[in-house]
Amino acid sequence: xxxxxxxxxxxxxxxxxxxxxxxxxxxxxxxxxxxxxxxxxxxxxxxxxxxxxxxxxxxxxxxxxxxxxxxxxxxxxxxxxxxxxxxxxxxxxxxxxxxxxxxxxxxxxxxxxxxxxxxxxxxxxxxxxxxxxxxxxxxxxxxxxxxxxxxxxxxxxxxxxxxxxxxxxxxxxxxxxxxxxxxxxxxxxxxxxxxxxxxxxxxxxxxxxxxxxxxxxxxxxxxxxxxxxxxxxxxxxxxxxxxxxxxxxxxxxxxxxxxxxxxxxxxxxxxxxxxxxxxxxxxxxxxxxxxxxxxxxxxxxxxxxxxxx
Amino acid sequence: xxxxxxxxxxxxxxxxxxxxxxxxxxxxxxxxxxxxxxxxxxxxxxxxxxxxxxxxxxxxxxxxxxxxxxxxxxxxxxxxxxxxxxxxxxxxxxxxxxxxxxxxxxxxxxxxxxxxxxxxxxxxxxxxxxxxxxxxxxxxxxxxxxxxxxxxxxxxxxxxxxxxxxxxxxxxxxxxxxxxxxxxxxxxxxxxxxxxxxxxxxxxxxxxxxxxxxxxxxxxxxxxxxxxxxxxxxxxxxxxxxxxxxxxxxxxxxxxxxxxxxxxxxxxxxxxxxxxxxxxxxxxxxxxxxxxxxxxxxxxxxxxxxxxxxxxxxxxxxxxxxxxxxxxxxxxxxxxxxxxxxxxxxxxxxxxxxxxxxxxxxxxxxxxxxxxxxxxxxxxxxxxxxxxxxxxxxxxxxxxxxxxxxxxxxxxxxxxxxxxxxxxxxxxxxxxxxxxxxxxxxxxxxxxxxxxxxxxxxx
Numbered sequence: 001x002x003x004x005x006x007x008x009x010x011x012x013x014x015x016x017x018x019x020x021x022x023x024x025x026x027x028x029x030x031x032x033x034x035x036x037x038x039x040x041x042x043x044x045x046x047x048x049x050x051x052x053x054x055x056x057x058x059x060x061x062x063x064x065x066x067x068x069x070x071x072x073x074x075x076x077x078x079x080x081x082x083x084x085x086x087x088x089x090x091x092x093x094x095x096x097x098x099x100x101x102x103x104x105x106x107x108x109x110x111x112x113x114x115x116x117x118x119x120x121x122x123x124x125x126x127x128x129x130x131x132x133x134x135x136x137x138x139x140x141x142x143x144x145x146x147x148x149x150x151x152x153x154x155x156x157x158x159x160x161x162x163x164x165x166x167x168x169x170x171x172x173x174x175x176x177x178x179x180x181x182x183x184x185x186x187x188x189x190x191x192x193x194x195x196x197x198x199x200x201x202x203x204x205x206x207x208x209x210x211x212x213x214x215x216x217x218x219x220x221x222x223x224x225x226x227x228x229x230x231x232x233x234x235x236x237x238x239x240x241x242x243x244x245x246x247x248x249x250x251x252x253x254x255x256x257x258x259x260x261x262x263x264x265x266x267x268x269x270x271x272x273x274x275x276x277x278x279x280x281x282x283x284x285x286x287x288x289x290x291x292x293x294x295x296x297x298x299x300x301x302x303x304x305x306x307x308x309x
Numbered sequence: 310x311x312x313x314x315x316x317x318x319x320x321x322x323x324x325x326x327x328x329x330x331x332x333x334x335x336x337x338x339x340x341x342x343x344x345x346x347x348x349x350x351x352x353x354x355x356x357x358x359x360x361x362x363x364x365x366x367x368x369x370x371x372x373x374x375x376x377x378x379x380x381x382x383x384x385x386x387x388x389x390x391x392x393x394x395x396x397x398x399x400x401x402x403x404x405x406x407x408x409x410x411x412x413x414x415x416x417x418x419x420x421x422x423x424x425x426x427x428x429x430x431x432x433x434x435x436x437x438x439x440x441x442x443x444x445x446x447x448x449x450x451x452x453x454x455x456x457x458x459x460x461x462x463x464x465x466x467x468x469x470x471x472x473x474x475x476x477x478x479x480x481x482x483x484x485x486x487x488x489x490x491x492x493x494x495x496x497x498x499x500x501x502x503x504x505x506x507x508x509x510x511x512x513x514x515x516x517x518x519x520x521x522x523x524x525x526x527x528x529x530x531x532x533x534x535x536x537x538x539x540x541x542x543x544x545x546x547x548x549x550x551x552x553x554x555x556x557x558x559x560x561x562x563x564x565x566x567x568x569x570x571x572x573x574x575x576x577x578x579x580x581x582x583x584x585x586x587x588x589x590x591x592x593x594x595x596x597x598x599x600x601x602x603x604x605x606x607x608x609x610x611x612x613x614x615x616x617x618x619x620x621x622x623x624x625x626x627x628x629x630x631x632x633x634x635x636x637x638x639x640x641x642x643x644x645x646x647x648x649x650x651x652x653x654x655x656x657x658x659x660x661x662x663x664x665x666x667x668x669x670x671x672x673x674x675x676x677x678x679x680x681x682x683x684x685x686x687x688x689x690x691x692x693x694x695x696x697x698x699x700x701x702x703x704x705x706x707x708x709x710x711x712x713x714x715x716x717x718x719x720x721x722x723x724x725x726x727x728x729x730x731x732x733x734x735x736x737x738x739x740x741x742x743x744x745x746x747x748x749x750x751x752x753x754x755x756x757x758x759x760x761x762x763x764x765x766x767x768x
Contacts, residue, residue, distance in 0.1 A: 052580075093418065093578065114580035120562050123358075123574055134707045141699045149692045195642050195704070195719045199649050202700035202723070206653065206693040210660065213689040241656075241663040248605060248659070249652030252598030256648065259594035261587040263350075264641055271649065 002239075005232040008288035009300055015169060015285060022176020029183045037175065038182030040190035041087055043128050045121030048087045049096055053109045056082030065106050069099065075186065079262035083114070087188065090118065115263075131194040135171065138198060139164050142205050146212070153216055158293050163208045166286035170204045170277045171197055174270060192267040200274030203249075207242060207282040214238045215287060227294050231287045239283065246279040314747065317740040325623045328630035335633070342633055348640030348718060351588050353581025354412040357421065358574045359560040361405040366558060375405050378558060382409060406574065407560060421573070430461035430550065431508045434500055441506050441513065446495035448488055459496055459505075461551055463489025468548040470541070481536040481544045483551065490532040497530040507547070509571075516543040591644050598648075602655060610662050612756040613742065617658040620737040624654050628729055637725065640718035650726020653697065657734030660686040669754060675746045683739055690731060697727050 004011075026036040041048035053062075059078050066074050066086070074088040091099070093116055104111035147160035174197065181187035214234040224230045253272045260268060292300050331339040349356050361378065363371050375398045382396040386409065399406040433441040443458040450457075465484040473480055485493050496505075504523040507514045513521045517540055524536045539547065561570035603621070606614035628647070632639060665682030673681065704720035 092572075093421070093576065112580065113578075114582065116576070116578040118573065118576040120564065120572075120574045122563065130707050134703060137707075138700050138703045141703060142696045145696055145699055146692075149695075191716060192642060195645075195716050198700055198704050199645070199719070199723070202697040203649065203652070205696045205700070206656075209693040209696055210689045213692055217685070217688075237667070238663075241659050244605075244609065244659045244663075245652065245656040248602045248655045249649075251601040251605065252595060252648050252651060255596075255598035255601070256591065256594040256645075259590060259597060261590040261641075263587055264591070264645065267642070267645060271645065275652075 002236060003232060004235045004284065005228045005288055005291055008284075008291065011284035011288060012301055015173075015281075018173045018176065019169070022173055022179065025176055025179040025183070029179050032183055037179050038186065038188045039128075040188035040193075041117060041119050041124075042191040043124050043189070045119050045124040046087060046089050047091045047096065048085065048115075048117040048119075049113055050079065050115035051084050051086060051100060051103070052112045052114050053082040053084070053104075053107070054112075055109055057107045057109055059084065061107060062103070065103055068106075069102055071099070075188070077186070083262065085115075085262070090120070093118070127191060131191075134194070134198060135201065138201055139168060142167075142201075146205075146209065149209075150212065150216060153219065158290060159212055159216075162286055162289040162293065163205060163212060165289060166208055166281040167201055167204050169285060170200060170274065170281050173277055174200060174273050177273060178266075178270075187266060189266075192264070193270060196267045196270030196274070199271055200278060203271075203274055204278030204281060207245075207278050208286045210241065211235065211238050211282045211287055212290075215290070228291045231291050235283055235287055242279055242283055246275050249275050314740055314743050317736065318744060321623060321737055321740060325626055328623075328626035332626060332629045332633055335629075340634060342636055345629075345633055346636040346638045347588075348638045348643065349410060349412060349577065350579050350641050351585075351639065352412055353579050353585075354410070355579075356575070356577040357409040357411070358576070359407050359409070360562045360574050361407060361558040361560055362563075362568045362570075363405055363558055371405065372400075374558060375400075375407070378407065378560075382407065386411065404563075405558075430514070432459040432496075433506045433508050433513075434496075434503065435506075441508065444496050444500070444505060446492040448491040448495070450488055457488070457492055459489070459492050463492060464551045466552045468551045470544050470548055473537075478537050479539055479541050479544045481539060481548055482533070483535070484533045485531070493530045493534070497526045497528070497534075500526045501529065502526065514547070516540060522547070587641060591641070595644070595648060599651070602651075606655070606658075610659075610757075612745070613658075613662045613665065616738055616741045616745065617655070617662070619741060620658065620733045621651075621654060623737050624651075624729060624733040627733075628726060631725060631729070632722075637721060638718060639722070642716065642719035643722040646719040646722035647726055650723050650730055653694065653727050654730030654733060657686075657690045657694075657730055658738055660689055661734060661738065666757070669757060675754075675757070676743075679739075679742050679746055683735070687735070690734060694727050694731055698724060701727070 029038070030036045059076060062084060063074075063076055066072075066076065066088075071088050074086055077085040077087075079085050096113055096116055100111045100113050103109075143160040143164045145160075146163050147156045150156040150159040153159060178187060178189055178193065182189070211234065214237050215231055218224070218230050218234045218237070219227070224233055250272065253268055253275065256268045257265065257272060292298065336344040361375060363374070366374050379396045379398050383394070386394045386396070394409065394411045397408045397410075399408060432444045434444040436442050445456050445458050447454055447456050449455075463486050465486055468481060468483045471480050471482060472478065502525065504525050506521055506523040513523075516522050522539065522543060524538055527537075528534070536544070536547075559568065559570045561568055561572050562574040563569075564572075603618045606617050608614070610617065631637065637643070661682050664686045665678050668678035668681045669675070671678075701720045701724040705717055705724070707716070
């Protein structure tokens with residue numbers, strides 16, 4: 001029989017490594033870019049637009065031309081098939097059209113603005129604040145629900161806390177990965193990213209609750225004398241379900257990532273990572289946290305400590 | 310028990326039939342609905358948000374005034390021939406935002422101009438140095454003396470354009486309200502023979518020729534008058550604006566404590582072809598993913614997997630019907646919400662089948678295993694989905710301000726999807742399975758994914 005609970009220190013170690021990489025990345029990004037995550041138009045304010053060139057042009061040419069026209073701070077992202085996503089300072093739609101016209105003449109191509117997006121800085125600041133509030137409120141509300149749903153268990157508060165810690169751990173790892181992508185690959189986060197994170201919160205709590213539900217049932221049925229063994233048996237019981245559900249969702253997400261449009265590319269990536277990490281934390285983290293709490297083996301949480309006999 | 314299942318089956322088939330009837334073909338008119346209502350990011354269109362400067366409004370009457378503003382904006386934009394455009398007011402922390410959605414291919418610049426022109430037009434006169442300064446007069450309103458600027462506020466909304474019977478000149482006829490009549494009388498007496506310019510914020514209105522519109526006062530004007538010397542187009546535009554209804558609040562945005570009129574807080578314009586492209590790609594991608602998912606379910610779970618596929622078909626058809634008939638606006642994040650909910654719909658089935666397999670391995674009969682499987686899986690399905698509902702509700706609640714309509718679309722589709730997935734798993738899959746098991750057509754356990762020959766009981 002697989003021993004998921006016995007190997008918990010290894011799992012915690014993996015999680016710590018991911019979390020620490022995330023923290024380092026956030027710090028580096030803060031030093032290099034002045035912000036822990038590369039913020040998109042939704043959070044910073046400014047203009048974001050998709051220009052469609054036919055025939056297509058080289059990204060380097062476009063960058064040079066933009067700089068010559070005075071848009072030195074603009075970031076340009078190639079979305080394929082002659083489409084370029086440009087983020088720049090606040091410009092009105094009139095100015096945007098003027099810019100597109102000039103680019104068209106200079107680069108000898110037909111240009112069309114297919115997506116124009118303008119956000120004032122004040123809205124952006126609110127969006128950032130609300131995003132943080134949304135994640136916190138969602139976490140607290142879900143914790144209360146779990147505490148209530150597990151009210152017949154001894155110490156229901158633990159179940160809620162462990163589920164929420166696992167979820168926050170997932171969110172943090174994804175934020176870390178996007179921070180990394182931000183300063184390595186120039187990936188910006190937008191409102192869709194926050195939507196994706198909340199979907200991940202929903203999905204992973206869903207997963208964890210399924211595992212906890214099984215532990216709850218097995219505890220009531222006294223299938224094993226020891227709590228750790230009960231948790232392990234429950235993890236094995238639910239393993240097939242966790243993997244199959246993750247797999248079926250991944251089929252759809254992978255297809256969307258490969259064949260879907262550029263606009264939702266990173267959104268789908270958030271969901272994809274969320275499903276993988278969410279499944280991992282349900283199987284390898286959440287239940288183990290319960291065991292650690294039950295046995296008060298707090299040292300097991302820290303990596304490189306001696307395993308208690 | 311048996312007959313109850315038959316009734317349920319009839320109900321499910323009727324529901325499925327109704328759903329199919331209402332969505333195939335998608336653009337058929339069913340209860341006045343045609344096709345799916347696509348969001349601006351898919352169908353193309355514009356989304357504009359302006360802040361209202363309510364600082365000049367009598368405290369306590371803001372809500373009422375904003376309702377009026379909303380109505381006027383809707384009328385004006387619809388008058389441009391843009392149907393289905395909507396205006397909404399969002400009140401947030403004492404600030405008033407007006408959200409304007411203009412679907413489809415439309416002349417956004419024209420629409421924006423109209424929104425800009427909704428703000429009050431001011432009349433200005435020239436001072437000794439030739440600078441344009443607001444034309445003011447002192448009038449008595451409700452027994453109080455006030456110094457007011459002559460503006461479009463005091464025009465009745467019934468201006469008319471006619472041609473002079475002999476000279477064929479364009480005439481713009483207007484009437485003033487009571488305050489306006491007092492004001493105009495004073496000002497026109499003072500400015501007889503001098504020009505009056507019309508300003509929007511700090512910009513003068515200009516005619517087609519680019520010249521400032523500044524008609525000369527030719528007579529003392531009281532409760533009615535006429536403007537001459539305008540081109541037909543200019544006259545029509547001005548008349549349009551004056552008839553546009555009074556809006557007592559400037560629309561624009563606050564930036565660093567300063568109000569900038571006519572600058573939107575948020576603007577998004579998506580070209581229809583980009584949206585088309587996104588839809589096609591997403592549908593293709595989702596299609597590939599769903600086919601893989603169905604194949605996997607059948608290969609792994611055998612007969613129950615097939616049942617799950619059937620119940621997912623019911624799920625898909627009913628969901629589309631809900632989207633079409635409610636109607637739910639479908640946005641790109643909405644599509645993503647749909648996909649996540651699809652994952653959860655499959656999950657509910659997986660939970661049940663896994664439990665059922667366990668029970669079968671434990672040596673229970675098919676019927677008992679199915680029932681226990683459903684009962685045992687139920688608490689997991691319920692608790693996990695309720696936590697997702699909580700996330701959806703919070704998203705929807707905060708979505709009004711956060712990334713606005715995109716987030717809401719996601720939360721709404723996910724909510725509907727998850728709710729429906731509970732129904733399909735618990736009612737549809739269960740009924741199908743009960744009937745198949747009850748009919749004893751397939752009794753071979755291998756069809757349920759449990760090899761009979763190997764003893765897996767002692768795990």
